[in-house]
Amino acid sequence: MLPYMDICDIFRYNSMNMNPPSVKATWIEFLPESLWENAPFGERSDELTCLYVEQYAGRHNSRSFTVHDWWEFLCITRGRGEFLCPAGRLPLEVGTVCLIPPGTEHLETSPSRMDTIWVGVTGTMLKTFPANGVRKIASGELPVLFETILSQTIPPRTATGPEFDGLARMLLGGFWREFVSSRQSTLEDDMDDAAEFLRHHFARTVSMPELADTCGYSEGHFYRSFKKRFGASPRRFLEDIRMEQAVKLMHFSDARVEEIARQVGYDDPLYFSRAFRKRYLQSPSEYRRSLV
Secondary structure, X not given: OOOEOOOOOEEEOOOXXXXXXXXXXXXXXXXXXXXXXXXXXXXXXOOOEEEEEEXXXXXXXXXXXXXXXXXXXXXXEEOOXXXXXXXXXXXXXXXXXXXXXXXXXXXXXXXXXXXXXXXXXXXXXXXXXXXXXXXXXXXXXXXXXXXXXXXXXXXXOOOOHHHHHHHHHHHHHHHHHHHHHHHHHXXXXXXXXXXXHHHHOOOOOOOHHHXXXXXXXXXXXXXXXXXXXXXXXXXXXXXXXHHHHHHHHHHHOOOOHHHHHHXXXXXXXXXXXXXXXXXXXXXXXXXHHHOO
């Protein structure tokens, strides 16, 4: 069985994970060139053009992976199922929108009816677009745009090629806006979780590289993101918590300085004393005497 991805807004493509049977997408009905030839502009946009719009309403039970040479948007408008690719599997439900890079083997499955719209696109705008994984968002807005694009094909119309290209731009722009926004929300949630961990486990020996890895970020990215969120590095944030707890213990307990140091996470009392003096401009013992 394919692994289920807990964090599934980006699926990294890794062909080493599995070798499923795959087929080239040869059944797609591409939009005819006449839609552009009969328009005032006379040709497709080189920057971004719509290749096809496909819809399927029913159970998805294919056992073959599909692969194609263009970018593809996928939108679920009814039902639920799963998206499978070499990196794992991803739940699909109403409002799910995926952007699938060229060369990615994938398929959709569902136990019952799942209405799906696909829009294929290509163009120079996508040459610098990150193609290292399948990107996914949950959108309440974009399914309406997918329905609008689909309506352009029913019934067939003439000279609508430029409209398709314009709608493709709206689709790409809207998708990326919502993707970046969702990633920012996820990043902030992850930083909040890291801060909460430090608040509850300040007395433990905390490895910042391990904490960064647990959150799913490189150490450098984790440090920068945490500092942006809280105005202090993770180490400084942890030290602030430990010092605040040490001061409370000095106010409300008779524990020795060495014991207080241990209780707030410092194995070396001398290091604790130096850090305390640097912050409060007096040693822990001096601070305690000043409370009398």
